[in-house]
Amino acid sequence: MYLRYIEQAAASAGAAAPSELTRRQFLKLTTLAGSGLTLGIVLPACGSRPGAGGGATAAAGPLAMPFVRVAPDNTVTVLCKHLEAGQGVWTGLPAIVAEELDASWEQMRVESAPAQVPLYGNLAFGGKIQATGGSTATANSWQQLREAGATARAMLVAAAAQQWGVPAGEIAVSEGVVSHGGAGKKATFGELAGSAAQQAVPTRVTLKDPAAFKIIGKERLPRLDSRAKSTGKQQFAIDVMLPGMMTAVVKRPPRFGGKVSSFDATKAKAVPGVVDVVQIPRGVAVVGRDMWSAKKGREALGVTWDESGAEKRGTAELMKEYRAMGRGKEAATVVESGDVEAALARATKRVEGEFEFPYLAHAPMEPLTAVARLSPDKCEIWAGCQFQTIDQANAAAAAGVKPEQVIINTLAAGGTFGRRANAESDYIAEAASIARATGGKYPVRLIWTREDDVTGGRYRPLNYHRISAAVGKDGKVAFRQRVVGQSIIGDTPFAATMMKNGVDPTAVGGSAPEQYDLADAHVSWTRATVGVPVLWWRSVENTHMAFSKEVIIDELAQSAGRDPVEFRLSLLGKHPRHTAALRLVAEKAGWDQPFPKEKGRGRGVAVHESFGSVVAQVAEVTVSGNKIRVDRVVCAVDCGIAVTPDVVRAQMQSGIGYGLSAALLGKITLTDGHVDQSNFHQYQVLRINDMPRQVEVHIVPSSNPPSGVGEPGTPPIAPAVANAVRAATGIRLRTLPFDLGAARSARA
Amino acid sequence: MSIKLTVNGATRELEVDPDMPLLWAIRDHLQLTGTKFGCGMALCGACTVHIDGQATRSCVTPVAAAQGRQITTIEGLSTAAGHAVQEAWIGLDVPQCGYCQSGQIMSASALLATNPKPSDADIDSAMAGNICRCSTYVRIRGAIHQAAETLATGARAPQG
Numbered sequence: 001m002y003l004r005y006i007e008q009a010a011a012s013a014g015a016a017a018p019s020e021l022t023r024r025q026f027l028k029l030t031t032l033a034g035s036g037l038t039l040g041i042v043l044p045a046c047g048s049r050p051g052a053g054g055g056a057t058a059a060a061g062p063l064a065m066p067f068v069r070v071a072p073d074n075t076v077t078v079l080c081k082h083l084e085a086g087q088g089v090w091t092g093l094p095a096i097v098a099e100e101l102d103a104s105w106e107q108m109r110v111e112s113a114p115a116q117v118p119l120y121g122n123l124a125f126g127g128k129i130q131a132t133g134g135s136t137a138t139a140n141s142w143q144q145l146r147e148a149g150a151t152a153r154a155m156l157v158a159a160a161a162q163q164w165g166v167p168a169g170e171i172a173v174s175e176g177v178v179s180h181g182g183a184g185k186k187a188t189f190g191e192l193a194g195s196a197a198q199q200a201v202p203t204r205v206t207l208k209d210p211a212a213f214k215i216i217g218k219e220r221l222p223r224l225d226s227r228a229k230s231t232g233k234q235q236f237a238i239d240v241m242l243p244g245m246m247t248a249v250v251k252r253p254p255r256f257g258g259k260v261s262s263f264d265a266t267k268a269k270a271v272p273g274v275v276d277v278v279q280i281p282r283g284v285a286v287v288g289r290d291m292w293s294a295k296k297g298r299e300a301l302g303v304t305w306d307e308s309g310a311e312k313r314g315t316a317e318l319m320k321e322y323r324a325m326g327r328g329k330e331a332a333t334v335v336e337s338g339d340v341e342a343a344l345a346r347a348t349k350r351v352e353g354e355f356e357f358p359y360l361a362h363a364p365m366e367p368l369t370a371v372a373r374l375s376p377d378k379c380e381i382w383a384g385c386q387f388q389t390i391d392q393a394n395a396a397a398a399a400g401v402k403p404e405q406v407i408i409n410t411l412a413a414g415g416t417f418g419r420r421a422n423a424e425s426d427y428i429a430e431a432a433s434i435a436r437a438t439g440g441k442y443p444v445r446l447i448w449t450r451e452d453d454v455t456g457g458r459y460r461p462l463n464y465h466r467i468s469a470a471v472g473k474d475g476k477v478a479f480r481q482r483v484v485g486q487s488i489i490g491d492t493p494f495a496a497t498m499m500k501n502g503v504d505p506t507a508v509g510g511s512a513p514e515q516y517d518l519a520d521a522h523v524s525w526t527r528a529t530v531g532v533p534v535l536w537w538r539s540v541e542n543t544h545m546a547f548s549k550e551v552i553i554d555e556l557a558q559s560a561g562r563d564p565v566e567f568r569l570s571l572l573g574k575h576p577r578h579t580a581a582l583r584l585v586a587e588k589a590g591w592d593q594p595f596p597k598e599k600g601r602g603r604g605v606a607v608h609e610s611f612g613s614v615v616a617q618v619a620e621v622t623v624s625g626n627k628i629r630v631d632r633v634v635c636a637v638d639c640g641i642a643v644t645p646d647v648v649r650a651q652m653q654s655g656i657g658y659g660l661s662a663a664l665l666g667k668i669t670l671t672d673g674h675v676d677q678s679n680f681h682q683y684q685v686l687r688i689n690d691m692p693r694q695v696e697v698h699i700v701p702s703s704n705p706p707s708g709v710g711e712p713g714t715p716p717i718a719p720a721v722a723n724a725v726r727a728a729t730g731i732r733l734r735t736l737p738f739d740l741g742a743a744r745s746a747r748a
Numbered sequence: 749m750s751i752k753l754t755v756n757g758a759t760r761e762l763e764v765d766p767d768m769p770l771l772w773a774i775r776d777h778l779q780l781t782g783t784k785f786g787c788g789m790a791l792c793g794a795c796t797v798h799i800d801g802q803a804t805r806s807c808v809t810p811v812a813a814a815q816g817r818q819i820t821t822i823e824g825l826s827t828a829a830g831h832a833v834q835e836a837w838i839g840l841d842v843p844q845c846g847y848c849q850s851g852q853i854m855s856a857s858a859l860l861a862t863n864p865k866p867s868d869a870d871i872d873s874a875m876a877g878n879i880c881r882c883s884t885y886v887r888i889r890g891a892i893h894q895a896a897e898t899l900a901t902g903a904r905a906p907q908g
Contacts, residue, residue, distance in 0.1 A: 086844030222838075223841045225846065229843035230838050231822065231823075232823050233782070238781075365882075366847040412845070414846070415845040415847060450792075646841060654882045654884070679787055679788075680792055689873070695886050
């Protein structure tokens with residue numbers, strides 16, 4: 001949802017709207033791109049002017065365009081402006097290029113693009129920042145990469161036409177081979193690359209009719225990174241080895257907002273292998289010749305903290321405050337329709353619920369790591385970088401150089417789920433700070449331990465919802481909701497363009513009135529101010545909004561004696577995509593067949609739109625004692641054209657598993673401002689034994705341009721499971737992670 | 749102190765603390781970065797190596813305890829079970845971010861070496877120590893079954 005606000009802000013600022021780049025604008029962007037950074041791929045033809053044409057001999061170099069490079073060895077490398085963090089852009093984005101290029105999949109390669117705007121800007125964010133997030137990578141790359149592939153194809157064809165003396169229109173391209181039947185000529189992309197680089201960049205390109213797609217939409221397209229990731233060869237930031245590199249860990253304040261008052265490095269420096277101890281804005285860094293000495297050094301470091309400005313409340317106190325705020329007068333309206341007070345007043349039966357959502361840590365498997373190498377005129381960064389433009393600015397400020405002197409090497413990330421994208425570039429700025437504080441004497445690899453990660457903040461915010469709803473005899477629904485939680489963007493530069501009427505769209509959105517046809521509704525948000533840093537966590541506001549929405553809608557169906565699917569469909573008249581996804585999931589889950597009445601078994605449904613995609617899920621559970629086992633999940637997703645269906649399926653499985661961690665297992669709590677959890681024994685996450693045995697994904701056929709799949713699989717799973725548990729046991733789950741024992745006691 | 753480690757068939761002498769975890773000796777001193785750091789407390793399995801064929805969490809194994817034993821990392825995985833597991837992983841496109849997968853593969857190949865026909869329950873039990881935040885679990889199960897089949901029939905698994 002917040003994407004809409006970003007687009008509107010960008011449009012009002014005059015930036016190019018998604019998918020509207022004309023050829024002229026594209027060329028203009030690429031010619032402006034030479035800012036001294038190592039790029040060299042603005043226009044092809046190594047010094048010759050476009051249109052100068054080739055001579056008799058073709059040049060030997062590659063065809064190097066901003067998004068695709070065709071090499072003489074016949075490999076085609078896609079330059080990916082987005083971070084590959086597991087969501088599959090390293091396969092999906094090359095697929096788009098390969099299709100329009102008519103390449104063979106086997107010749108495709110991928111690498112991270114340099115950090116440069118506006119060339120590699122995210123068009124969904126107005127094109128001014130290079131960033132991955134909001135499930136926008138495929139959506140904002142669709143038109144851009146189709147044109148990039150078609151452009152390269154046209155230049156290869158032009159090269160062949162010139163070499164063979166035949167009209168371009170008679171030339172065929174298939175599987176990386178260019179041919180002219182009549183003249184009996186054939187050449188590979190690699191053989192033509194040099195002379196293609198001499199050709200003029202076409203001002204107009206023709207894109208394929210989707211009916212002719214051979215690669216896009218193919219059921220099983222092998223991922224380009226599977227082999228490297230299955231043989232230990234994929235490099236992550238933590239694997240970077242530079243000559244003379246040292247490793248650093250940082251001792252950070254035990255409470256958020258604390259500051260270094262003083263520190264004693266004597267014992268730390270005496271640890272063998274420790275080379276330095278330096279203070280940086282965020283704490284005190286211990287630098288060692290390897291991770292082990294740095295870590296042991298930190299254990300020996302004494303720091304006194306100034307906690308005068310630190311957050312000292314715990315989550316129990318905070319939730320008590322939130323409950324009071326949820327009854328108070330201060331609230332910003334998110335959406336309203338009709339007269340919800342009157343509608344609720346005349347209702348004979350109300351459905352009410354108070355919902356509590358904990359802080360959640362992202363906990364990607366690769367702990368946060370960044371490598372910084374500082375010299376007088378540049379700072380090089382290696383990281384699984386999600387917000388390149390912002391990270392460049394923050395690293396520059398920390399290192400004491402200019403943003404254009406920061407070279408970002410974007411590596412694959414070992415998961416992010418949103419953690420690596422923040423306005424302060426926390427771990428990247430730290431690495432740069434340490435490099436500066438140590439005089440740039442050596443490259444610095446900064447590693448966060450798992451304890452640093454779990455206790456380090458930037459959590460999915462704590463949230464409280466209070467809902468009153470009713471369904472009248474005429475089937476009309478009244479729905480009133482209060483939401484209390486912190487703002488994610490409120491204290492960041494994003495606030496200027498994204499906050500609307502005092503509402504943070506990343507804190508509240510995807511509400512019932514926005515996704516169902518409700519006659520009378522009112523949703524409002526009350527902003528809480530807490531010193532715990534918060535951030536977007538896979539599907540963001542949808543993580544909590546979808547839960548209470550789908551649980552209350554389900555209970556409304558029950559109160560009206562109606563089937564949960566049929567009831568929802570009756571409220572989705574204005575939402576054809578929701579309708580189609582819900583119908584598909586119901587069909588595939590066998591919803592109209594009776595469900596076994598065995599003790600403890602139940603099934604539940606949920607449907608939710610996020611990031612431009614609609615996902616419906618049915619969960620089947622078995623409850624025994626207080627243990628919930630999710631046996632089967634059936635998922636239907638409408639993501640527009642599914643560029644790589646197998647990646648779409650993988651992302652739905654992934655989103656479901658990630659959501660189940662939050663539904664069943666983990667939470668972050670604080671006591672007196674200290675985080676209670678430190679590692680995976682206390683912050684529990686889903687393991688293989690808790691993953692449903694069956695997860696079936698069905699893709700709704702669509703000819704719409706692709707929308708996102710990285711996050712949309714997560715919002716529906718927790719409510720689908722809660723609805724299934726209620727069907728099985730009658731128990732209403734109102735807090736996450738689910739605690740059946742507590743819910744039973746509360747009911748008793 | 750001088751520690752002798754035999755990793756992937758090659759013996760190297762390292763000047764490291766005897767209590768340094770094998771994980772950091774492998775990564776920082778032998779530059780074998782396929783074995784990953786995920787938690788430092790043997791809770792996540794990313795650091796799994798084979799010691800004398802047994803799946804072991806290298807983050808809590810001091811180098812002193814690994815001396816004189818055969819250590820195998822992902823880079824040196826060369827058993828039939830290992831190959832079958834890796835090919836199944838690639839064929840089914842198991843990895844997403846990939847960070848946990850070295851550990852997953854080491855655990856899976858150790859499982860198949862002792863239990864060539866594991867049930868779903870066997871797999872859950874043997875693999876529960878390996879966390880995957882991307883939740884590739886459904887495909888991990890499928891890949892282990894496929895690798896088991898490959899080993900049983902001696903046939904090459906079909907490539908996707």
